[in-house]
Every structure is written in C-alpha cells, then in structure tokens.
Amino acid sequence: MLAVYPKVVIVGAGFGGLAAAKRLANRKVEVTLVDRRNHHLFQPLLYQVATAALSPADIAAPIRSILSYARNIRVLLDEVVRVDRDRKTVTLASGRILDFDKLIIATGSSHSYFGRDQWAAFAPGLKSIEDATTIRRNVLLALERAESETDPDRRHALLTFVVIGGGPTGVEMAGAIAELARRSVSKDFRNITPACSRVILVEAGPRLLPSFPPALSAKAEEMLRGLGVHVRTGTPVTGLGYGHVQTSDVWISAKTIVWAAGVEASAAADWLGAEQDRAGRALVTQGLTIKGSDDIFVIGDTASARGANGQPLPAIAPVAKQQGAYAADRILGRARKPFAYRDFGNLATIGRSRAVIDWGRIQLSGFIAWLVWSAAHVWFLIGFRSRLSVMTTWLWSYLTYRRSARLIIGTDGNSASTIAPRRKAA
C-alpha cells in the first residue's frame, strides 16, 4: 500500500458497506472498513434463525474472511463515536483517529418503538444474531413451559404468539412461527397439542405488505390464514407489557411477543450534523453525498434517497448494495450520472413453501414464487459453504418438517436455569 493513494473509510459492513468495499478491492485506494461486529449478516434470512430453521453461522460470515483477497482493505472491529467533517477524521471508540479523503457511511438502522422504548423489554425486535437467538429461546421456552403448565389460562397465554407489524419481516416471522409451533414440534410433546397454539399478526395499517400491490397483500393474508395465523389488520397496538398486548378493541394474553413494526436509522445524520428526515435518515444528493460535503457518502438504510418516480427508496438490501457500488464508482471516478435504482422486484415468503413476488407487471404467488425466492436468497448468501449448508438444511427440513437448530441457549431471567455450585470454596 502506498501512502499516495486516497484514503477511503467505510463505516458499516452490511450490504451497502460491503458492496462498496468489494468494488474498491485491489484498486488504487487505501480502504479502512470499520464495523462493530466481526461478521457480515445476511439479514433477510435472520427470521429463519429466530424460528430455529437455520444456525447463526449459516447466515453470517466474518468480514475479514470475505475481504481477505483485497490487499488494500484493512478491517477494524471498532465503533465510530465522532466524525469531524472539517478535519476529515473519524474517531473510534478505542480512541484511534482515522483520516479520510472519502467517507462512506453505511451504518444501517435499528428497531424503532416510536418513542416507547420501554416496549423493547416485552417485544424484542429482529436485527442481530443475539435478537434472533433471544426470540428462538422465547418461542421454544414457551412451548416447554406450556408442556408442564397445569393452569389452562396460563397455558393458553404460553401458546399464544403475537407478531407486531405486517411488513415483510412480520409476515415471514408469523408464517415461520406458525410452522414451528404448530407443525414441526407436534410429535415431541405429550401434554400440549402444538396445533392448538395461536399465532396472531397485528398490523396497524389496512393491509399486510403495504409496499406490495393490494392483490399480493390479499394473497399473503390468505396464505397466512392457511397456516393458521390470525391476521388482524387495521389494529394499532396501544399498550404492551409483560405477557400482554393491548390493541384498540382487545387485550391479548401472550407470553411471546415479537416486534417487527418499525425501524429507525442509525445516528449517522447526528454525527454529521446533516439534514435528516423524520425517521432520522440523512438527506442525500443525487450523487449520494450529503449537502456541502462531496466527500461524504451516506447509503443504505441510513440515507434518505428518492427514486426516479420521486418516491423514497425502500430500506432493503438491493438498494443498499447498488448504492454501495455506486459510491465506490464515484470515488474511482467511474460514475458521473446521478444514482438510479434498478428495481429487480420485491419478494416476501410465507412459511415453508409459499411466497409472493412483485415484478411490476408480473406478480407471482404460491409455490413457484417460493422456488424463485429460495433460489434468489441462497444465491445471494455470501460464501459457498453457507450456500451448501443452507441448501442441505432447507432440503432436510422441507422433507422432514423438522427444525435442526432448536436449541435454547443463554440465560433467561424468568427461569431458575443456573445450577447451584457443588460446594463453596473455603
């Protein structure tokens, strides 16, 4: 690496940051990629970890390992605490300060409880591997406790699962929980009938999958009902607490509640002192830079960009990936036109063999759509080994209806799960 090459700092190794890094790999730039985690996560399949169909390692890969071929990229496990636009430096939590000529911010988003952060304790959301294993533990523990519960009301609450939010994540979670709780484990229990468990999907808006055409929303709802999911649209959640969800008209007693209703951008717009929209996303130019700083790009869920039709671009992986590649091309001097998003369609899956796909004029639903969905997701999963492992795992669970990753791991505040030490030290 020669010091004369421009210094590029990329913050975040999600879809956007990684796409930028790959485009800059082995080019005449000196790249530093900073992420809080050592792994890139294939978030579209995270709900499958939460519902015990896949293991964490199936959908995550070490960032270093993905980029080990790129001799001009160094990867730092660290966190950004400050960006100085004038001095062009990034300060990290470890105290280290990085100079940059070009900066790409791709720090993604986290759950939003719309100002009611106290709800997070009762209804975990789904963003990280820890979130996924927490939800997996909650669902599996609820079934275990129902098996030994003798009080019918408490058993009913243990066997009720509520998913809040009817977007793609909520729809996928509800379908997968229904299959896990109602079918996969059905032969394993003696006292409870898993098929009697209830999965309720609550959505404030008038229909599921609002980013899809109404016909596909209706299809998705129909398919979910076929899996035994109770769909309640037009039902805003007004209260949430330990073991219950309150909506405008009803009080649901449920021990397992999953939050899939909202996200907010990371704090990058605050760091930059940049203009932001209501969701906290930094407003960017058509070149994906912030106003007044041509050298600072903001991409992915952290950015508020608009498509050719003037509509805001959705917070999905293809947008982040295309923006990452575009920002890298700008830095390499290869892109001069404004960023234009190429829409390859919109997919969501419902359970183990159904999906909906919106390709504009062509709309698919059912088994064929699921095959397309599977092929697309396995294809885009990073790393050959993950592809192979995910395919064999899916094939196996498809053939047997079993879930291979049904492990309850980690501590749980509500159970006496620690063993007493044998004897105290003298």
Place this chain on the structure above:
Amino acid sequence: MLAVYPKVVIVGAGFGGLAAAKRLANRKVEVTLVDRRNHHLFQPLLYQVATAALSPADIAAPIRSILSYARNIRVLLDEVVRVDRDRKTVTLASGRILDFDKLIIATGSSHSYFGRDQWAAFAPGLKSIEDATTIRRNVLLALERAESETDPDRRHALLTFVVIGGGPTGVEMAGAIAELARRSVSKDFRNITPACSRVILVEAGPRLLPSFPPALSAKAEEMLRGLGVHVRTGTPVTGLGYGHVQTSDVWISAKTIVWAAGVEASAAADWLGAEQDRAGRALVTQGLTIKGSDDIFVIGDTASARGANGQPLPAIAPVAKQQGAYAADRILGRARKPFAYRDFGNLATIGRSRAVIDWGRIQLSGFIAWLVWSAAHVWFLIGFRSRLSVMTTWLWSYLTYRRSARLIIGTDGNSASTIAPRRKAA
C-alpha cells in the same frame, strides 16, 4: 400410558441418561426425563465449537426430538432441587413433585478450580454451549484487538493463548487453537502475523494425557509441538488473574486463558446423602445403586464406580452410556450380573489430521488414528442431519483450512460494543 406401570425418573439427558431413556423407550415403564437444558450435547466435540470449526446446532439436538418416538417418555425442562429417598419423590425447581419407583441420577460434572473459584472469571472452562461460544469469542476478539493494537507488549499478550490442563480436552483445545490462530486466519489480517501467536499448554503432572500409555503421551506432545504449541509439563499453576498466568517458575502474560484442568461431580451425592469420594462422586455398588437404596441408580460422571481391575472408571462418554443401558436393563429385570465396563479404547485428537488411539495392545498415532477418530465421532453424533452437516463442514475446513463458524456473538464486558440508542424516548 397406564398408571400400573412402574414410574422411572431419569435426571439428566447426557450420554448416561439418554442411553437409559432409549433402552426404556416403548417398554412397560412410565418414564420422566428431567433436564435443565432442552438439548442433548455431544460434549466430545464441544472444543470444535470453541475453536470455530462447528456451530452449536451441529453438536446438539433437542431431547424431545431425539425421544419423540418413545410414547412412554415425557421430557421436562426443569431442575432438581431435592430428592427424598424415603418418600421416593423428586422435587423440581418449578415446585412440581415427581413420584418414582426407580430413579436414575445422571447429572454429570462441572469444572473444578480446586477451591479457587475466583479463577473461573479469568479462565473459563468448557462444559456447555455458552462456555464454548465464550471461548470462541475470546480467541477471535484477541486476534481482532491485536490487529489494531500498536503497543508491542500488549499485542504480544493478545497473541498468547494459554490452555491449562493436559488431559484429552486440553490437548484437543491447544491443537485446535493453534490451528485457528496460527493458520486458518493467516490471510485475513494486515497488521499482525497470526503465525507469531503463541499457544502454551500447561500441565501440572509429568506428562500429557496421563490416562494413555507413556509412548502415546510422547507422540501427542511431539504432534502438538509440530503445530507450534509450547508444551510445559510438570508446571503447576499457582496464580491466575486478568491477563496473566503464574506458574512456579514463570509469569505468562496472556489475554486468553482456557481451563481444562479439572472437573467435579454434580451435587447429586449431596441430594441423596450418599457416601462420596474426594471428587464428590457418589459411591455405588456393583449394580450401580447407592448403598441402602436398590431403587436409586447413579451413573456417569456423577458416580464413583470401579472396573474389573479395581481401578476407578474414567469420566468418559462410553462409561456413561454403558452404565445408562445397564441401569435400564436392571429396571426391566434383564440384567442380574454386576456392571462390567467394556473398554473399546481411548482416543484423543491433535489438530486437524492427527490423533492418538490406545486399544491396549494396539496403539495408533498420526493420520490413520485421526481417520478412526473422525469416523467414530461422526458415527456417534446423534441425528442424521448433524452427521451430514458435520461431515460436510469438516471436509470443507479440511480442504480450505478455513473455519466457518468464526462469529463473535454476545456481549463482552471489556469492549464498548453496545450502540448508543439513536435518541432517547421523550
């Protein structure tokens, strides 16, 4: 299930408890199997999770699912707090009380720090999946931190890994850490040379693998040295603290320390008020019951039993499995002779392609021994999907020298790894 069948309670679903349950499956007994965890763990491969070669789900399977074919067995996720020998009841942490006609205690063992429990914080041991992911996180984080550390002494300490205890677990851990830290990740780092990291195996006794013949101990030591492990036998640990290990003659600065030096039996002998040996194991008769209670069996690591030669039986999986099957046969009225352990040999592996095997007269070491070791372990792994997945994972990592499960997951007290929430709720 008819109430007239004898009630059998099995506590613990490790190798011993599970072997007993399988032998009693679909027989004329009413079995309740209690375990604190929802999964059976294939402990002999746990070190491979700790060293990022396998995922937790590869070596663990839900107990319910293993036994779902057995209509006379119910599985409870619970913990024993008391056993009443006179009333023949077992009290669980949930408050539930189980009556039994026959009781099998198979609760295993945990780490022993020989009375210095404060060492546990600095040198985690390896018994559960959480232990394994903790060690994996420590090893991978040490490499990450070394990459961004500029002080040479601190970097040296980050790249020093100490394994305490030269039994099979310590030997396997040391070999696997050496391969992970010195070879697998070598291309992924820019500032450090992983091959310069040091792995030190410390053993108080005069040789490694004391349960093997001296010739194989020497072979194992030679193979470990070939992997770059520094072997220090005859070196008792006298002190342990954050970032350092003290032995009689030297002070080792190391950020990653793993404890593989000792185990102690679970508290079962205390519950039973039974006679116990120095390691806390319940003394059992030749029929594996405790003195004075023909209906209470103690097996596996919790029991102190002797072989035909008068020597204590080792705390290994084959002993537990044979004892479990024997206890079940006694309960079914099929076994009348005293328990006799059939020794099929003793195996330990060193790194990715070497092992030692002791079959009495025949002793093997090197690659052929490793092939036998692999075949035996994959064969005994529970569940077809695990076998397939472990085999493909091994084959893949054997061919590429890569580790597929290199994820740093969970919180870590020493790093600023939590993201600040974007903005506080009003």
